[in-house]
Amino acid sequence: MSEQHGGKGRRPRYRALSPLREHLREAFWFAPLLTCLGAVLLAGLTDLLDREIFAEAAAEQAADTLLSFGSAAKSVVSTVSSAMLTFIGVVFSISLVSLQMAASQFSPRVLRLYVRSRLIKATFATCLATFVYTLLVQLGYDDTTDPARAVSVPIVSTVVALALVMLSLALFVLYVQATLRLLRVPHVIDRVTGESLRVLQDYRWLAPAAGPAPGGAAEGPTPLHEGPTLLHEGRGGVLRDVNIRRLIRVARRHGTVLHQVPRIGDFIAPGTPTVVVVGGTPPRPRRITTALNVGVDRTMHQDLSFGFRQLVDIAIRALSPAVNDPTTAVQAVDRIHQLLAVLAPVHLGELRHRDRDGAVRLVQPVPGWEATVDLAFTEIRGCGAGQPQVTRRLAAALDDLLRITPEPRRAPLLLQRALLERAVAEAVRDADNRAFALTPDRQGIG
Incomplete structure (x- = not known):
């Protein structure tokens, strides 16, 4: 972790x-x-x-x-x-x-x-x-x-x-x-990728993981903890970010550990669980609500998945019949490939924030490896199954990621590879064209 x-x-x-x-x-x-x-x-x-x-x-x-x-x-x-x-x-x-x-x-x-x-x-x-x-x-x-x-x-x-x-x-x-x-779309894609990489650096996700080695333990949402659950008392909207310093001070003052329930980017409504309080005395729900920034859209400040979402949106819009620009989709896949390569050795699942004495005060859930891979490839695969330039680039990205990803974390990538082959088989009936569409190529078709 x-x-x-x-x-x-x-x-x-x-x-x-x-x-x-x-x-x-x-x-x-x-x-x-x-x-x-x-x-x-x-x-x-x-x-x-x-x-x-x-x-x-x-x-x-x-x-x-x-x-x-x-x-x-x-x-x-x-x-x-x-x-x-x-x-x-x-x-x-x-x-x-x-x-x-x-x-x-x-x-x-x-x-x-x-x-x-x-x-x-x-x-x-x-x-x-x-x-x-x-x-x-x-x-x-x-x-x-x-x-x-x-x-x-x-x-x-x-x-x-x-x-x-x-x-x-x-x-x-x-x-x-x-x-x-x-x-120009290459510069937009590059800016989104750069912001995503800065999120990784700012939150020290690239630091050596504490606990199980990357891929050595199951990843996913933070497990449920016993304790009082505080509910959201503010307006409804997307959880854009949280004031981590304020939450750490609140948890330290009450001698507790706060386990954040919604992930950054989730939609929360009044009455939605916000934190589970473990140990100590529960703070007033209003003190938690004031530390949550709720708005109408997501930001990149604390939300790595939003970077993938923007790249995927650019790709599937380029693959729409109204635009029909597979080259732009390939450029988006290039950067998705880059981000996943950076995340491949990183253990995901939760972030732990400590106070100045080193005690854990806030635990935040983050998307796991399987959820991130699904976000990166599922929609592009569905929209680009009939575009050989896109399928060839997806095949190259998946094969490359399979080579650099630790063995216990290859299952989602293998599943995406199999689903890609199945989608191409349904979209392309001719065997020769199907073999061409599944040939890995880092440039799609050059």
Whole structure:
């Protein structure tokens, strides 16, 4: 059973267990709001610098020079302010078109890649900040036409405004490039695979397993434990992630061990069992509910199966009669093959989280090896049985996994191989074509 950290006495180093950072990345409002607040502060700072640094120097300059520069600067900033609002509309329109194309071509579940993109958020936020900054700078300009009156010269404000425009243009070029990349299926598949691998690393599933050796014991859901069962008191929805640190603190305070009942990604409704309390005194159900993040869709934060789900969805959508793109399905199978190869030596079934004293406080169920293999191959096999490019790639993936998987864990792979042969036999009647469709090929048909 994989565990989150080393032996007793070592303080656990939870890298990504707190969901706050992930929730902020999922939110599109946070970065623009933060940069707009920064623009307000920057506008006040540059106005102060202009008044303090250049006011005395301005008094010694010719009046006509001051008035001419101030008028030109105000014209430039006013033009930037009005043009930037139109520019923001262009960026927003491109984003909407990209989201629509991604949802129709790949899967609605990959839209989260666009929402989480740091570059897209940075571009949109910088454009908004530039608009807010130039708007506030205009309010601070001195419109006096009295030559005898010393006025501040808005040199700093104008230079910063132009710098923000240059930055916005540079980010826009990168934004267009990133958007074009995200509209190409290989890059989307690669992003999903990379996030799945990071889930493995963040939760230390690749650390040496404690207990039975990989494949040496039965895997699956956490066995039932005796103890009070606490029920969900919040709204219904998909269990996106849990605040593991909070649950560990609750369990430590009550001297108990919490066994989480639903897996990450399960739908829970009010009254659904959430944890089984073993030992100690049961905490109030509300304290458990507040540590559960329930929403309308799944995230990759703590849900490795969601990575497989996205890859499988891309593959079966590509195999639909409306799309009929087996090459895309093969590209998805490539990455599924990669993820299963990483998981092959890893013992699945549950994760144990310890407190700072090394005591187990939270036990989380995770999908076992058999369930993961079924998720990876079942739907693709059913949709692609009549596509020799797909069946040849599936055969190559299964044969390769059979070579690297420990002997006790080969049964699900052997079953998938037999089911693949049966599905091809039903879809392809000709013996020669059937033999060709079952010949392993890492490229499908090249």
